Amino acid sequence: MDHTSHGTSEGQVKDPVCHMNVKVTDTTPRSTYGGQEYFFCAPGCKTTFDKDPAKYAG
Numbered sequence: 303m304d305h306t307s308h309g310t311s312e313g314q315v316k317d318p319v320c321h322m323n324v325k326v327t328d329t330t331p332r333s334t335y336g337g338q339e340y341f342f343c344a345p346g347c348k349t350t351f352d353k354d355p356a357k358y359a360g
């Protein structure tokens with residue numbers, strides 16, 4: 303089954319702060335906001351998100 307065309311593609315997500323593609327692993331920085339999980343390329347982006355999640359969660 304190919305799920306890559308739409309919806310959630312596992313393994314690769316977009317960092318909501320810097321819009322980089324992020325590969326999700328066990329050590330990927332993440333935050334939960336509004337019942338959704340967000341992943342970040344670096345701890346710094348998570349810190350930025352956590353300061354003002356509404357701005358980035360869209």
Ligand SMILES: [Zn+2]
Nearest residue numbers: 317320343347
């Ligand atoms: Zn980032």
